[in-house]
Amino acid sequence: MAEEIDIIDQVTQSDYKYGFVTNIESDNAKVGLSEDTVRFISAKKNEPEWMLEWRLKAYKAWLQMTEPTWPNVHYPKIDYQKIIYYAAPKPKKVLNSLDEVDPEILETFKKLGIPMEEQKILAGVAVDVVMDSVSVKTTYKEKLKELGIIFCSMSDAVKDYPELVQKYIGSVVPVRDNYFAALNSAVFSDGSFCYIPKGTRCPMELSTYFRINEANTGQFERTLLIADEGSYVSYLEGCTAPMRDENQLHAAVVELVAMDNAEIKYSTVQNWYPGNKEGKGGIYNFVTKRGICQGINSKISWTQVETGSAITWKYPSVVLKGENSIGEFYSVAVTNNYQQADTGTKMIHIGKNTRSRIVSKGISAGKSQNSYRGLVKVNPNAENAYNFSQCDSLLIGDRCGAHTFPYLEVSNKTAKVEHEATTSKIGEDILFYCNQRGLSTETAVQLIINGYCKEVFQHLPMEFAAEAQKLLAVSLEGSVG
Amino acid sequence: MLSIKDLHASINGKEILKGFGLEVKPGEVHAIMGPNGTGKSTLANILAGKEDYDVTEGTVTFQGKDLLDMAPEERAREGVFLAFQYPIEIPGVSIANFMKASLNEVRKHRVLQPLDAVEFLKVMKEKMRFVEIDEKLMRRAVNEGFSGGEKKRNEIFQMAMLEPTLSILDETDSGLDIDALRIVANGVNKLKNENNAFIVITHYQRLLDYIVPDFVHVMYNGRIVKSGGKELALELEAKGYDWIKQEVDATV
Numbered sequence: 001m002a003e004e005i006d007i008i009d010q011v012t013q014s015d016y017k018y019g020f021v022t023n024i025e026s027d028n029a030k031v032g033l034s035e036d037t038v039r040f041i042s043a044k045k046n047e048p049e050w051m052l053e054w055r056l057k058a059y060k061a062w063l064q065m066t067e068p069t070w071p072n073v074h075y076p077k078i079d080y081q082k083i084i085y086y087a088a089p090k091p092k093k094v095l096n097s098l099d100e101v102d103p104e105i106l107e108t109f110k111k112l113g114i115p116m117e118e119q120k121i122l123a124g125v126a127v128d129v130v131m132d133s134v135s136v137k138t139t140y141k142e143k144l145k146e147l148g149i150i151f152c153s154m155s156d157a158v159k160d161y162p163e164l165v166q167k168y169i170g171s172v173v174p175v176r177d178n179y180f181a182a183l184n185s186a187v188f189s190d191g192s193f194c195y196i197p198k199g200t201r202c203p204m205e206l207s208t209y210f211r212i213n214e215a216n217t218g219q220f221e222r223t224l225l226i227a228d229e230g231s232y233v234s235y236l237e238g239c240t241a242p243m244r245d246e247n248q249l250h251a252a253v254v255e256l257v258a259m260d261n262a263e264i265k266y267s268t269v270q271n272w273y274p275g276n277k278e279g280k281g282g283i284y285n286f287v288t289k290r291g292i293c294q295g296i297n298s299k300i301s302w303t304q305v306e307t308g309s310a311i312t313w314k315y316p317s318v319v320l321k322g323e324n325s326i327g328e329f330y331s332v333a334v335t336n337n338y339q340q341a342d343t344g345t346k347m348i349h350i351g352k353n354t355r356s357r358i359v360s361k362g363i364s365a366g367k368s369q370n371s372y373r374g375l376v377k378v379n380p381n382a383e384n385a386y387n388f389s390q391c392d393s394l395l396i397g398d399r400c401g402a403h404t405f406p407y408l409e410v411s412n413k414t415a416k417v418e419h420e421a422t423t424s425k426i427g428e429d430i431l432f433y434c435n436q437r438g439l440s441t442e443t444a445v446q447l448i449i450n451g452y453c454k455e456v457f458q459h460l461p462m463e464f465a466a467e468a469q470k471l472l473a474v475s476l477e478g479s480v481g
Numbered sequence: 482m483l484s485i486k487d488l489h490a491s492i493n494g495k496e497i498l499k500g501f502g503l504e505v506k507p508g509e510v511h512a513i514m515g516p517n518g519t520g521k522s523t524l525a526n527i528l529a530g531k532e533d534y535d536v537t538e539g540t541v542t543f544q545g546k547d548l549l550d551m552a553p554e555e556r557a558r559e560g561v562f563l564a565f566q567y568p569i570e571i572p573g574v575s576i577a578n579f580m581k582a583s584l585n586e587v588r589k590h591r592v593l594q595p596l597d598a599v600e601f602l603k604v605m606k607e608k609m610r611f612v613e614i615d616e617k618l619m620r621r622a623v624n625e626g627f628s629g630g631e632k633k634r635n636e637i638f639q640m641a642m643l644e645p646t647l648s649i650l651d652e653t654d655s656g657l658d659i660d661a662l663r664i665v666a667n668g669v670n671k672l673k674n675e676n677n678a679f680i681v682i683t684h685y686q687r688l689l690d691y692i693v694p695d696f697v698h699v700m701y702n703g704r705i706v707k708s709g710g711k712e713l714a715l716e717l718e719a720k721g722y723d724w725i726k727q728e729v730d731a732t733v
Contacts, residue, residue: 394572424572428532433569435553436529436562437579437639438586447582451573451622 279338282310
């Protein structure tokens with residue numbers, strides 16, 4: 001069967017090769033998705049043949065797949081033929097001062113305590129060349145280069161490090177893994193690539209934040225991060241500032257590879273536009289994130305703070321292949337108004353003495369729905385595997401929902417798996433009690449939320465943790481009272 | 482300090498307070514007694530600012546300000562403290578964190594500098610000894626898994642921390658054994674001074690063996706029907722409430 005498909009692939013592909021006509025002078029792809037679109041994107045990016053072949057394989061896989069309906073989220077059917085899959089990064093309209101920026105966004109910046117210079121970058125205001133973060137960025141780049149650390153855009157990596165990309169892309173999240181991963185593989189626009197050489201400890205938090213001005217990564221982001229033997233890296237994705245985007249559908253793929261004794265810490269703060277209070281608009285965020293602990297004693301740790309997007313569908317996972325490897329997942333997912341989140345993790349124990357830890361904190365407010373979905377799988381050969389899962393739900397008000405879907409598949413008798421779950425509610429009685437002690441409702445909610453999320457926040461890099469706290473407060477503003 | 486005049490209040494259209502009046506001066510302890518369902522807890526909740534009630538008539542003035550016009554947190558910062566009949570559990574927030582936030586809000590209102598962690602801990606330990614509360618409880622979430630007695634002692638601890646001008650104790654004695662009762666009462670007695678006042682709502686005379694009131698008021702059917710000194714409490718203990726009910730009902 002698979003062979004048959006391959007043959008069909010080859011035939012159709014070659015047909016298309018000759019029939020392929022496109023105007024590559026144009027900056028945008030035509031509306032809709034076809035093999036032409038994929039070729040157009042690849043040509044636009046001057047990609048080598050193997051990359052195009054890989055994309056086309058993904059496209060064909062995608063055609064045979066169907067959109068998943070199992071997540072606990074509801075949205076109107078997406079018409080994939082009405083989406084523009086590639087638009088050349090348009091230079092944003094340069095503003096002359098912060099006075100020209102949407103006051104609502106400025107207000108949020110203020111609440112988050114973002115420094116004035118950073119506000120300007122984020123809002124697209126023209127800044128001086130001598131501006132701090134630019135020089136910081138340059139210093140960072142030189143330092144990384146000295147250590148042999150590669151940190152660049154995915155597009156550059158395809159050109160400059162083709163052997164690394166070719167070896168690892170799709171090795172953790174195969175093209176056919178799921179509907180959105182296949183789509184991403186076919187049409188990914190850009191993303192980040194990172195390689196930490198053997199025995200190297202990356203001396204700073206690597207952050208997409210520093211690349212924010214360089215590339216508009218767009219709606220189909222692809223990230224690949226490889227930590228070679230004995231290396232360590234902490235990677236930050238996203239930022240706490242509100243991100244507005246014209247594109248409604250986002251389908252990113254992130255792949256992590258940790259070799260022997262390597263450790264990857266991957267932190268995300270996601271604050272995409274969640275839609276308005278009536279549930280209009282907002283981003284659909286369908287992300288596939290997975291890491292493989294390939295080597296012995298390796299460790300991958302995901303920490304995420306998810307407050308944005310109208311719909312979130314996301315399960316950062318770890319495949320624990322190397323002996324004694326460790327997988328961790330720390331998550332805070334906040335939904336307010338009409339937001340829907342179905343998020344969690346998968347811990348796949350394959351190697352001996354592998355350990356995993358899951359701490360998930362869901363917060364639902366308004367009329368939102370928040371689901372935790374997690375799989376712990378212990379394969380027959382995974383002797384002495386150990387998992388601990390803690391899944392907590394917090395409800396604010398009485399019109400929202402929290403759901404927990406834990407899945408356990410244990411095929412080895414020596415495995416130890418522990419699961420704890422709690423549900424609590426911030427109701428009027430708690431708020432009145434806090435008010436009676438002089439605390440405003442906003443302060444009370446913040447206090448409770450921070451206490452509740454402490455276990456996750458302490459895994460974030462320090463300055464990020466402080467920002468995340470404020471972000472939660474902003475996200476939940478007006479959710480009570 | 483506190484002046485309540487002809488207060489009428491209802492919940493879901495049902496009138497609970499029917500012309501309640503009370504004057505409280507600094508340094509005084511008032512006990513409010515009465516049978517179940519006469520509006521004692523309603524009064525406490527209205528003074529603290531719980532939203533469920535509609536005040537239809539009357540005024541409440543606290544230190545010259547219209548109390549009913551203030552949000553619950555403003556009342557608290559102005560110095561009104563309610564020791565809850567059923568203290569609420571706050572998941573994930575330690576008592577230490579809770580009280581630090583609370584005390585610093587109140588201090589801000591009094592134009593005082595917020596306490597830093599070291600100063601705060603010092604004050605907290607001192608007040609904890611005061612109500613004989615176990616230090617280990619301070620790291621636990623507020624009231625979570627506390628016994629009935631621990632919850633009530635925690636209320637008195639919070640009162641000691643915030644040093645309110647007017648403290649309202651809503652059946653703080655209910656569900657307490659004799660030792661806990663003594664500790665709670667000692668706490669109140671030590672906090673008492675010429676500048677603050679207490680309204681002690683209770684069902685039984687028992688608490689008043691330990692907290693000696695200056696005035697005892699009997700509440701029935703939404704208002705005060707009899708007032709007197711501490712001996713009135715003893716009379717009630719001996720004779721029950723029926724004679725009062727009969728007296729009131731006869732005059733209607």
